[in-house]
Structure formats: C-alpha cells, structure tokens
Amino acid sequence: MTSIKIVCLSFFCIILLSLAASLAQAMHQRDSTEQDGWWSARRDSAGLAPDARKNSRLAIVQVYAAPTWGWKGVVAVHPWIIFKRAGETDYNRYEVISWGAGEKVRHNRNTPDGYWYGAKPRLLVEHRGPAAQAMIPQIEAAIASYPWPDSYRAWPGPNSNTFIAHIGREVPALKLDMPANAVGKDFRSLLNPVGLPPSGRGVQVSVLGVAGVTLGAEEGVEVNLLGLNVGLDFTPLRLRLPFIGGLGRDNLQKNNPPGSGDEIS
Secondary structure, three states: OOHHHHHHHHHHHHHHHHHHHHHHHHHHHOOHHHOOOHHHOOOOEOOOOOOOOOOOOOOEEEEEEEEOOHHHHHOOEEEEEEEEOOOOOOOEEEEEOOOOOOOOEEEOOOOOOEOEOOEOOEEEEEEEOHHHHHHHHHHHHHHHOOOOOOOOOOOOOOOHHHHHHHHHHHOHHHOOOOOOOOOOOOOOOOOOOEEOOOOOOEEEEEEOOOEEEEEEOOOEEEEEEOOEEEEEEEOOEEEEEOOOEEEEOOOHHHHOOOOOOOOOO
16 A cells, blocks of 8 residues: 555544544534524523623633534534723624625624534633733734625635634734634635734645645644644644544643733633
C-alpha cells in the first residue's frame, strides 16, 4: 500500500470515527422532550455568563458555540459573541442568523448565554477587566466591517462561523480558537485566498473554505478538505477533528488567567 493510500485511508477512518462520536454526543446532549419542533426547544439561559448586574464594574467578552438545530448539529456549530463595558448592566450579543429577510447580522435576538434551540452552548473564549474593555471597540469595528452582512450559505460559507472568524482575524487580542467543526470559519473570498487564520495570528491559505491549510497561534496545524478539518493543536496538545471539534484538554484557561477580573458569579 502506497503512502498516499495510507493517508487517504487514515483520513477516511478519522472522519467516520468523528461522525460516530458526534452522533452519540448529540443524542446525549439533546433533551428529547423539547425536540418536537424548533419553536418549543430551550432558549433560556444556560447559566454560563457572569451576572451582568452583579459585575457591573467589570468589562466582559465571551464567545460561545452550540450545535446547530436539527441534523446539522451533528456536523457543525453555531457561534456568537457577547460583551459589555465596565459600568454596563446588560450584554450585547451579536451573531449571524440565516432565516429572515434583510441583514443576517443580528443584535440581541437571543439570551446572551442561552441554549441554542435545545443545545447547551460551550464557552470558547472569555476575557474580563481592562483587557476586555480595550478590545470591545475593536470588536464593534469588526462587526461593522463584516464583508457579507446580507449573505448566508450553510456550506461552505459565508455563515455564522464566517462572521465570528472575521471578528477573530480583526481582533487578535481575542485569541479566538474556533473548533474544527465550525464549518464556514475558513471561508475566504477567491480574491483573498491567503491571510490570517480566525485566531488573527498565523497564516491561512483557503479556497472558499473548501480546501486549505491553516497554521495559527491558537489553531496549530489544520488541513481542510471539503469543509472537514483535521489537525493538531499544540497549546494545549489536542487533536482537531471534524464533526466533534476536537479531542484533548480545553484551552479556555490560557485566555482567562486567574485574577484577571473582579467578582464573577
């Protein structure tokens, strides 16, 4: 068996194993009693965001991701960003949503840390205190400069993951590390196939998010084929896998050192 055949077979096995794991995870996480329809699925707070009123003196920035609704939740996630300045008692939540007419970038359409139609979100990034306060104007500028505010394609993009990846590229201080199953994060215009990865630090070559390679400070090394990403993250060491996102230690703590803020509850 040639080396090429071995590589192809290994890639195929990784995809199958990741898909099986994602199916099992989806069945475990979803509350079947709330899956009669999207209108009845949970969208209340998951209890992950610090209380904005109790922490009114503190600037906070967080990025979340949750499995998408229905069958797409087996293969992809929906992300969003929330933030508040010091002195504010409410969060701003921004995301891209496919349904509805007009602009796809939506502001405060959902609970800051709410379940995404039955799926519990996962915290990807958290910053608080002066560091968060300093990056909020940059985040707002990145939202305003998003190149595809009126467009949405589930695959290969632009979509909700493309939007959050754009913010990460424009705000490297965010230290964003999007999971490998954030389909659309690697979408790039044909006129701009080479540039920064979603972490904002490194280099990425990508053809419309369908094929490419990423070398990033947060991403490590990642290969994309047809929107399926396989790679290795070094900080911390973990596999980056399609469908399930990754396998290994969480990297949240490196972006949120102890003692970086005031009270959090």
